[in-house]
Amino acid sequence: MSWNLKKTKYQALIIAKEKAKGFASLSKICDCFELKRDAYYKYKSRADKRKEVEQHIVAIVKRRRKSLPREGVRKLMKSLSQDFEKQQIKVGRDTLFNILREHKMLTLRKKYSARTTNSYHRFYKYNNTIKDLKVNRPNQVWVSDITYIRTVKGFCYLALITDMHSRKIVGYDLSDSLELKGCVRALNKAIYQAKDIKGLIHHSDRGIQYCSNVYTQILKRKKIGISMTEENHLL
Template sequence: MYRNDKVIRRYSEPFKLKILAELTIGKHTKSELCKLYSIAPTTVNVWIKKYNRKDLMNTRVKVETKDEISRIKGLQKEIEQLKKLLLKKDLDAMVEESYLEVAAEDLGFKSIAELKKVKYKALIKAKEKSKRFASLTTITHCFGLKRDAYYKYKSRADKRLILEQQIINIVRKRRKSLPREGVRKLIKSLDIDFNKVNIKVGRDTLFNVLRKHQMLTLRKKTSARTTNSYHRFYKYNNIIKDLEVTGANQVWVSDITYIRTVKGFCYLALITDMHSRKIVGYDLSDSLELKGCVRALNKAIYQAKKIKQLIHHSDRGIQYCSNVYTQILKRKR
């Protein structure tokens, strides 16, 4: 981690205890240990204060008697036990977090915090279903929680429901006159109404509340139909189903797509070479008439050099099966 172009190191708990243990034994002074492990003396002083080892501050322990040696060995054993406990706690926390992350991903939650909220919702549901055959203390104990956790969450949930209901009532009054008004406009137009009842509502909160109550105004998407396969013209069979395309100008694929504009739709007729993916002919028009497809075909034929044994493939719409279109293809065959 960097801050103002300086490296900030993070040391683990076992490493801190190891430094203090070596300082306790007295083999090295504090300055020697700092040079050996590249640690600032002030950092070691912070650790000494953190673990309440003031006896190590600016001192060096000298081992002189057998009692001191046995005491140091006892302290070393205690340190090793503490290291193991800390390591076990770190591992347990890591395993629990991994379980929660996987569960959140599989169940579709955005984060672990959102998944943990389900625990409190389940607690409230269990209390409602218990119907007095189990005490609240017993139920909360099953969830690994305390009684006050139930009351705190229920209080917050009740306040949230009251707030949501106030927001819904205000939005419904507004929607009577403007039923298609979206959330971004509602934030500005209802700002005075929210202030009257002392409610602070942001854009995301309003989105979530309206989504929960299915009150979002969805945009009506309009699309254009470009294929009409129900016509009187002859429909040719699909002969490229199992065909292996090995070169250019072997198969041309024709289709029509629409482009949305401010004034409506434009229709783009395309002819694409199946092997090279190159657009060999195109035409843009304001209607689905046959003229656009014919112009695209003529452009493709004019630019192509070798089109003998060429296969023309389409969705067999009315434009591509018409007599005018098929006659052009037959003449160039």
């Protein structure tokens, strides 16, 4: 065992004996570890100052969180910069992150998604007629789908009709809801722009928009075949 380790154990033993008596003086602790009292007080002063600054930061963040409870560290750095300057507090992003983590004030980012397909409805669901079909020309199969676009104010819904052979978007409509009208507008736009739709098959999922009477009647009037996936997603 090295001399330093023996010395450390001896010092710890002395402090333990002093504490057993009910006290361990600062002088005794400093002597055991060969420290100066001034060094201890300087360290304690810095620690107390850091603690005080930390409490100010927590108080400022708590006030902000009353109105914006989900605001993350990056946004807090920007929105609270003036508050920190008024309090003469210099804090970096990493420091703020560590303080909020220590006080269990970090916000967990929620993952939001928009559901675009509802296949639980009363309308007729068609079979998948393109499962083994070889697509070798444009306007042979159109694939319809709805995707969502995240915006500051919420979600927008993009109804798309894509030619399966050329991968070209032949019809689209952007709407702020999942109502049938957006899909109908996309379909009518695709039909209007198409030159030859003889033998065309329309393929989609089994969502209520595509199974609705309004949508399927347009396809039937134009003599467009109807195909749907067995599941709630496209092939």
